[in-house]
Every structure is written in structure tokens, then in C-alpha cells.
Amino acid sequence: MKESLLEILCCPLDKHDLELEDAEYEDDEVVGGTLVCTECGERYPIEDGIPNLLPPDMREESPA
Amino acid sequence: MKGQEWYQADDVAAEYDDKRFSQGGQLIDRREKEAVLEAIMPVEDRNVLEIACGTGRFTVMLAERGADVVGLDISAAMLQQGRKKAKAANVAGTLEFLRGDAGRLPFPDDHFDTVVAMRFFHLADDPEAFLREMRRVSRDQIVFDTFNRFSARSVYNWALPMGSRLYSKSEVSVLLAKTDLTLVDVEDDFLAPYGLYRSIPNGLANAIRSVDETVGGRPLTDHLASVSYWNTRVR
Numbered sequence: 001m002k003e004s005l006l007e008i009l010c011c012p013l014d015k016h017d018l019e020l021e022d023a024e025y026e027d028d029e030v031v032g033g034t035l036v037c038t039e040c041g042e043r044y045p046i047e048d049g050i051p052n053l054l055p056p057d058m059r060e061e062s063p064a
Numbered sequence: 065m066k067g068q069e070w071y072q073a074d075d076v077a078a079e080y081d082d083k084r085f086s087q088g089g090q091l092i093d094r095r096e097k098e099a100v101l102e103a104i105m106p107v108e109d110r111n112v113l114e115i116a117c118g119t120g121r122f123t124v125m126l127a128e129r130g131a132d133v134v135g136l137d138i139s140a141a142m143l144q145q146g147r148k149k150a151k152a153a154n155v156a157g158t159l160e161f162l163r164g165d166a167g168r169l170p171f172p173d174d175h176f177d178t179v180v181a182m183r184f185f186h187l188a189d190d191p192e193a194f195l196r197e198m199r200r201v202s203r204d205q206i207v208f209d210t211f212n213r214f215s216a217r218s219v220y221n222w223a224l225p226m227g228s229r230l231y232s233k234s235e236v237s238v239l240l241a242k243t244d245l246t247l248v249d250v251e252d253d254f255l256a257p258y259g260l261y262r263s264i265p266n267g268l269a270n271a272i273r274s275v276d277e278t279v280g281g282r283p284l285t286d287h288l289a290s291v292s293y294w295n296t297r298v299r
Binding site: 001002005010011015049 | 164
């Protein structure tokens with residue numbers, strides 16, 4: 001993902017802003033890191049350049 | 065293997081486009097793309113969200129035409145295929161893929177101009193909730209398709225790995241009313257089921273298709289149509 005995607009992404013649970021932590025870059029792309037909700041603290045991983053915004057209850061049952 | 069697992073398996077994703085959209089499937093692919101373009105062009109500089117984007121068939125096409133597109137899907141394997149395709153394509157707008165739940169979208173209200181959901185509603189367990197959520201993030205337009213009840217499609221439903229939910233026209237009309245959407249246009253297509261088109265070579269597919277077009281245009285056979293493309297506006 002491009003870092004600019006952060007401007008529109010929000011937490012799927014409470015729709016608050018997300019903050020990017022431990023970002024790993026490849027060229028101008030964010031390929032790894034974690035998106036953290038500024039309100040509820042829920043953490044969403046960026047996996048191989050694709051952010052995983054599945055709510056926590058759906059994350060376990062869905063294989064990567 | 066259950067439908068959701070089947071859809072998310074790596075080998076299924078790798079072969080998905082080849083299996084689904086080669087041979088007679090090319091016809092379906094072309095026709096679906098036409099339907100989407102007809103409903104939403106021009107897309108230049110529009111913010112578009114595609115729900116259940118899979119390997120990005122529409123996402124990439126729209127980005128090539130200048131839209132700023134976000135493709136959302138539940139399957140990481142499908143999205144990685146999309147990402148590969150996007151890198152190979154000459155994209156004029158921007159294109160992002162992400163994993164998420166169509167029922168709880170990670171976007172603020174009214175962010176997108178257009179939300180597209182193709183081949184999605186036949187898998188939706190609670191269509192009203194999904195449509196309501198799409199409506200929340202769209203400020204202008206929602207485009208989707210449904211597989212129809214009373215169509216030839218029902219005879220081969222058992223063959224679909226994921227199963228299918230079929231809709232009647234009146235059910236969709238009620239859904240639109242409940243979610244404050246106005247119908248702009250609805251188009252019906254494909255009298256013969258997709259499965260048939262997929263399994264036959266292109267030449268034969270074209271021949272059957274032309275019979276479909278001839279018969280399908282008549283009012284008496286309208287209710288047999290297998291797919292409807294719905295173009296709606298946010299009220």
C-alpha cells in the first residue's frame with residue numbers, strides 16, 4: 001500500500017483514525033508494519049504490502 | 065472444502081482467472097466489464113471502491129481508465145494475484161488492495177463516489193446489511209449484480225463450490241427501498257448459465273450467446289434472465 005491510503009483508512013470497528021507503526025518500505029510502498037486504532041487500540045497487520053483490515057473475529061477463521 | 069476456504073486457497077487463486085474467464089468464460093468477462101463501464105463511465109478522478117474484488121478484474125480496468133480505486137476482498141491469496149496484475153498494468157489512476165469485511169468497511173461515511181460489487185450478492189448471507197454498509201461509504205452511486213431466481217442457473221447450482229443465493233426482481237426492489245437507493249437502470253443478461261459458457265470453446269459460446277440475445281430480448285423470456293446488473297443512486 002501507499003502511505004497515502006492511510007488518509008482514508010479507518011478502524012472497521014469504531015471508524016477512528018489509524019496510525020502506522022513499524023513501517024517497512026520497498027520503493028514508495030509500505031510492505032510491512034501495523035496499523036493501530038487511535039481510539040480502541042486494535043492492531044491490523046500489513047501483510048506483503050496488503051493491509052489486513054479484517055475485524056479480529058474474522059481474522060482467525062480466515063487463512064492467510 | 066467449504067466455500068470460504070475454497071475461495072481463499074492459494075492454488076485456487078492462482079488458477080482463478082484462467083479457469084473462470086478463459087474459453088467461453090471470456091464472453092462473460094467481456095459482458096460483465098461492459099456492464100460495469102456502461103454504468104459508471106466516465107471514471108476519471110472518481111473514487112471507486114470495489115467490494116469482493118477477487119483478483120482485480122474490474123479494479124485494474126477502472127484504474128487504467130483513470131479512477132482512484134480501492135479493491136477489497138476477504139482473500140489474501142486473491143489480492144496478491146490482483147497486486148501482481150496491477151504491477152504489470154499501465155495504471156493511470158491509483159490502485160490499492162486491502163483485506164477486509166464487506167459488512168464492516170474500514171472507511172469513513174460518504175468517502176467514495178461509486179461502490180461496485182460484482183459477483184458478490186449471490187454469496188451474501190445478509191444482503192440488506194451489506195448494501196446498507198456500501199451505502200454508508202458511497203456518496204453517489206452503487207453498482208452490483210444479482211443472479212436471478214427462476215433462471216436456468218438454478219439447475220446447476222449444485223456445481224458451484226460456494227453455493228448461490230438467488231434473487232427475484234421484487235426482492236431487490238425492496239432492498240433498494242429499505243436502503244434509500246434509487247434505481248437508475250437494470251439490465252438482464254445471459255439466459256444460459258455461466259457454467260455452460262465456461263465449459264465450451266469460444267466459437268460455440270458465441271453461437272449460443274447470439275441465440276441468448278435473440279430470445280432474451282423478448283418480454284416473455286425476461287424472467288428467465290440469469291443475471292441482472294443494477295445501477296443505483298444514493299438518495
